[in-house]
Amino acid sequence: xxxxxxxxxxxxxxxxxxxxxxxxxxxxxxxxxxxxxxxxxxxxxxxxxxxxxxxxxxxxxxxxxxxxxxxxxxxxxxxxxxxxxxxxxxxxxxxxxxxxxxxxxxxxxxxxxxxxxxxxxxxxxxxxxxxxxxxxxxxxxxxxxxxxxxxxxxxxxxxxxxxxxxxxxxxxxxxxxxxxxxxxxxxxxxxxxxxxxxxxxxxxxxxxxxxxxxxxxxxxxxxxxxxxxxxxxxxxxxxxxxxxxxxxxxxxxxxxxxxxxxxxxxxxxxxxxxxxxxxxxxxxxxxxxxxxxx
Ligand SMILES: NC(=O)c1ccc[n+]([C@@H]2O[C@H](COP(=O)([O-])OP(=O)(O)OC[C@H]3O[C@@H](n4cnc5c(N)ncnc54)[C@H](OP(=O)(O)O)[C@@H]3O)[C@@H](O)[C@H]2O)c1
Numbered sequence: 001x002x003x004x005x006x007x008x009x010x011x012x013x014x015x016x017x018x019x020x021x022x023x024x025x026x027x028x029x030x031x032x033x034x035x036x037x038x039x040x041x042x043x044x045x046x047x048x049x050x051x052x053x054x055x056x057x058x059x060x061x062x063x064x065x066x067x068x069x070x071x072x073x074x075x076x077x078x079x080x081x082x083x084x085x086x087x088x089x090x091x092x093x094x095x096x097x098x099x100x101x102x103x104x105x106x107x108x109x110x111x112x113x114x115x116x117x118x119x120x121x122x123x124x125x126x127x128x129x130x131x132x133x134x135x136x137x138x139x140x141x142x143x144x145x146x147x148x149x150x151x152x153x154x155x156x157x158x159x160x161x162x163x164x165x166x167x168x169x170x171x172x173x174x175x176x177x178x179x180x181x182x183x184x185x186x187x188x189x190x191x192x193x194x195x196x197x198x199x200x201x202x203x204x205x206x207x208x209x210x211x212x213x214x215x216x217x218x219x220x221x222x223x224x225x226x227x228x229x230x231x232x233x234x235x236x237x238x239x240x241x242x243x244x245x246x247x248x249x250x251x252x253x254x255x256x257x258x259x260x261x262x263x264x265x266x267x268x269x270x271x272x273x274x275x276x277x278x279x280x281x282x283x284x285x286x287x288x289x290x291x292x293x294x
Contacts, residue, residue, distance in 0.1 A: 001028040005080050009033040010090030012043035014217030018242035019087050021047045024054035026250055033059045063090050063114035064100045073121035082129035083122050085249045088115045089154040095222050097175035105169040111184035115153055116191055116287040130203025148255045151195060151206040152248045155188035162273050163187060165282055177223055189261050189270055190280035196259030205258035207248050210268055211241040
């Protein structure tokens with residue numbers, strides 16, 4: 001991936017850090033997003049311990065705040081005209097309901113709106129990279145003509161979760177993380193499908209990943225209890241869980257696929273609302289409205 005630029009959110013966390021390390025090992029310049037300068041620097045130190053010659057740049061962004069996302073995107077675009085790989089991996093899992101300065105519920109703001117807004121703000125750079133080689137530089141054989149940039153959205157299997165379009169901010173009734181969080185995983189899948197659809201023919205592909213349980217990350221620190229114990233006992237290490245996102249971000253084999261959910265390098269079905277084009281359009285419109293883009 002020499003000569004390519006990747007941006008990874010959540011790069012200070014377990015899975016994001018492992019993905020960023022993998023992309024750095026492949027030779028990409030990796031823009032490491034942290035919520036503060038300190039977190040971005042800590043993230044870079046962690047990656048450098050694994051990949052001493054990593055080409056890294058910090059980017060500060062509080063992904064729960066839309067003005068911060070706008071500032072970070074502008075900062076990125078002032079440094080780079082191309083983006084070959086965007087990995088959205090930042091996320092939260094919160095026991096108590098919190099509201100951001102934009103008036104959104106924190107889980108929805110971070111897990112959904114940040115994916116939507118940051119990706120939209122970086123689309124031109126993704127499209128530009130697709131027209132100027134990028135991942136195609138090292139392609140050989142029939143794939144040599146493939147010019148592609150990639151969006152990889154970390155998501156999850158979402159079980160029976162549905163989006164309640166009348167209460168996307170989990171404001172009604174009693175808040176619980178089981179009500180707020182699984183629908184955000186479905187939302188990530190739906191946004192991935194919608195980006196894939198809208199980007200068809202542009203050279204930019206978008207895919208989502210179910211990483212399975214990833215052990216010993218910070219995600220469940222707030223929730224604790226048996227859920228965290230199960231994840232830390234039976235989950236995979238972040239380095240192993242990063243295999244599929246890195247494969248989607250780098251492999252020639254995956255350069256032509258878009259709009260799918262993957263786990264362990266295999267396509268997963270997206271049942272229920274995950275197969276409903278109406279739901280994904282409705283979610284897109286709701287996000288666009290909340291981001292002031294409609
Ligand atoms: N662990 C699992 O079993 C599992 C399963 C399915 C899906 N996932 C998904 O995988 C992704 C990575 O999770 P993980 O397990 O590696 O958790 P993690 O260690 O908690 O990593 C999450 C990362 O997101 C960052 N983040 C959260 N809110 C942010 C904000 N407002 N601004 C900037 N950065 C922010 C965190 O930064 P700070 O450290 O500074 O807060 C952290 O670097 C998440 O999207 C999660 O939903 C995880």
